[in-house]
């Protein structure tokens with residue numbers, strides 16, 4: 284049997300029952316009061332914009348849709364609590380693929396102990412998933428606006444892998460670490476929580492460090508100097524994209540953090556203890572100038588990143 288309600292049942296059956304006063308099934312979910320303040324975010328993944336059905340399994344699509352939202356919560360230092368999921372589905376979408384998509388999403392939800400509390404189904408020409416997620420703060424939120432001149436800039440993990448993964452998928456490759464970074468980004472939730480004890484500002488990197496750094500600088504009213512030679516870039520990415528290419532690559536879903544000098548040593552110790560990889564890549568500066576220092580010591584302007592509405596994107 285096909286139909287809207289069988290789709291809803293199929294989708295929900297992949298998830299455990301949410302432990303909230305009222306979960307999926309009524310006109311709204313009813314949620315308990317939380318002790319801390321709540322962070323709320325929304326992000327969509329859209330067929331042929333964020334994934335293609337040829338290159339992503341249904342499980343990958345479900346995972347990525349939730350991961351990009353959890354990454355926003357991580358960037359605020361919030362602990363994910365609940366999400367709702369609006370699904371736009373082509374009429375001929377196979378029911379068993381919807382179950383697989385839900386299972387991919389449910390596996391990540393379980394790993395982060397975040398509950399699906401509601402959603403919506405509509406028919407559409409392309410597959411898309413629009414999620415709204417909320418997380419609880421135990422400390423003041425890590426915003427983009429708290430950076431000050433002299434604060435050290437850190438990035439987590441490695442940069443450029445997801446962009447390399449996209450290139451490799453387009454070349455027909457099926458396996459490898461970079462492909463996994465494109466299809467299954469891992470939100471840095473534990474690091475965000477840890478960083479909320481040390482950092483002055485944070486954001487997640489979805490559109491490339493070069494562009495996203497600009498957003499943090501603007502919000503904080505500062506400039507920045509980034510050392511290209513310090514960027515955490517794998518040999519494979521360095522060879523395929525170059526250091527500048529790694530800065531332009533979107534979808535890293537790593538965290539960019541600013542840390543006051545007095546907190547740097549304690550932050551690095553806490554990261555090492557927790558097994559969180561972070562790399563110091565530069566410094567916030569007075570004024571508005573944002574520059575990259577290349578390995579020869581020359582100062583160059585940051586390249587553009589991903590933009591949904593640029594006429595001919597230099598990076599896709």
Ligand SMILES: Nc1ncnc2c1ncn2[C@@H]1O[C@H](COP(=O)(O)OP(=O)(O)O)[C@@H](O)[C@H]1O
Pocket residue numbers: 325326355489
């Ligand atoms: N349609 C919209 N209505 C209200 N706010 C929006 C809308 N689109 C984007 N924003 C806000 O603009 C900011 C930048 O958006 P975006 O680049 O998508 O953020 P992110 O990279 O965190 O997903 C965010 O704070 C977001 O909430």
Ligand SMILES: Cc1ncc(C[n+]2csc(CCOP(=O)(O)OP(=O)(O)O)c2C)c(N)n1
Pocket residue numbers: 326327331332333334335351449489490532533534589591599
């Ligand atoms: C089919 C396909 N084309 C292009 C890309 C590359 N791409 C799509 S969205 C994006 C940037 C991040 O997405 P966005 O919706 O801007 O995330 P947000 O900033 O809202 O978190 C990039 C690099 C891709 N992953 N798949």
Ligand SMILES: [Mg+2]
Pocket residue numbers: 325326327
């Ligand atoms: Mg967004």
